[in-house]
Amino acid sequence: xxxxxxxxxxxxxxxxxxxxxxxxxxxxxxxxxxxxxxxxxxxxxxxxxxxxxxxxxxxxxxxxxxxxxxxxxxxxxxxxxxxxxxxxxxxxxxxxxxxxxxxxxxxxxxxxxxxxxx
Amino acid sequence: xxxxxxxxxxxxxxxxxxxxxxxxxxxxxxxxxxxxxxxxxxxxxxxxxxxxxxxxxxxxxxxxxxxxxxxxxxxxxxxxxxxxxxxxxxxxxxxxxxxxxxxxxxxxxxxxxxxxxxxxxxxxxxxxxxxxxxxxxxxx
Numbered sequence: 001x002x003x004x005x006x007x008x009x010x011x012x013x014x015x016x017x018x019x020x021x022x023x024x025x026x027x028x029x030x031x032x033x034x035x036x037x038x039x040x041x042x043x044x045x046x047x048x049x050x051x052x053x054x055x056x057x058x059x060x061x062x063x064x065x066x067x068x069x070x071x072x073x074x075x076x077x078x079x080x081x082x083x084x085x086x087x088x089x090x091x092x093x094x095x096x097x098x099x100x101x102x103x104x105x106x107x108x109x110x111x112x113x114x115x116x117x118x
Numbered sequence: 119x120x121x122x123x124x125x126x127x128x129x130x131x132x133x134x135x136x137x138x139x140x141x142x143x144x145x146x147x148x149x150x151x152x153x154x155x156x157x158x159x160x161x162x163x164x165x166x167x168x169x170x171x172x173x174x175x176x177x178x179x180x181x182x183x184x185x186x187x188x189x190x191x192x193x194x195x196x197x198x199x200x201x202x203x204x205x206x207x208x209x210x211x212x213x214x215x216x217x218x219x220x221x222x223x224x225x226x227x228x229x230x231x232x233x234x235x236x237x238x239x240x241x242x243x244x245x246x247x248x249x250x251x252x253x254x255x256x257x258x
Contacts, residue, residue: 008244009222017193017202019202
């Protein structure tokens with residue numbers, strides 16, 4: 001990664017609020033790398049408090065039954081890594097977004113899904 | 119009553135500030151912002167969870183005095199998104215937090231309108247990106 005620009009961003013910070021966007025790349029690997037980079041630079045620059053926008057591991061919670069909820073699992077991996085590095089951390093876990101009610105939770109036309117002639 | 123994402127982030131920021139003010143040591147683990155607030159409606163479905171800092175006590179941040187007012191930099195990633203944007207909005211609009219923290223907003227393109235809007239509010243806007251998309255914080 002461009003550690004120079006990241007270091008310039010974090011240099012001198014007392015507190016860092018960090019959130020990554022899984023959906024931008026839909027790649028857990030990329031998201032985890034981004035999170036690790038933030039964690040490492042925060043440690044190197046002695047950030048006093050890293051507030052990490054986290055999510056729990058669905059793989060762990062389901063004991064492996066649901067191993068593909070990658071937009072949750074990646075954030076859980078990053079949280080574990082921040083702990084491992086010893087950066088003072090607060091983990092913020094958002095609930096279901098209220099804005100989702102206006103998008104994901106809309107009534108759908110069942111015919112559209114069950115009958116192509118709908 | 120519906121609580122918006124902004125409200126939740128607001129509650130969170132207030133709690134985070136209390137956490138920092140207390141030097142961590144006064145808080146029981148884990149804490150839940152829902153039970154820390156006087157005006158948060160606990161009957162709603164969405165409850166943010168605030169877990170405790172993970173460090174051994176000897177490494178935790180000591181209590182800070184009022185001499186640190188305005189000297190702390192709060193760096194916010196995702197500054198032009200919902201979460202980061204809400205954090206910034208809350209801190210800027212909070213009588214205590216706005217005095218305590220100077221905000222540094224991280225964005226990929228400070229020249230775009232969301233970055234400009236932050237700069238107009240007196241927020242320091244810093245570009246972070248990489249030409250290597252696979253390992254970037256965000257690709258350019």
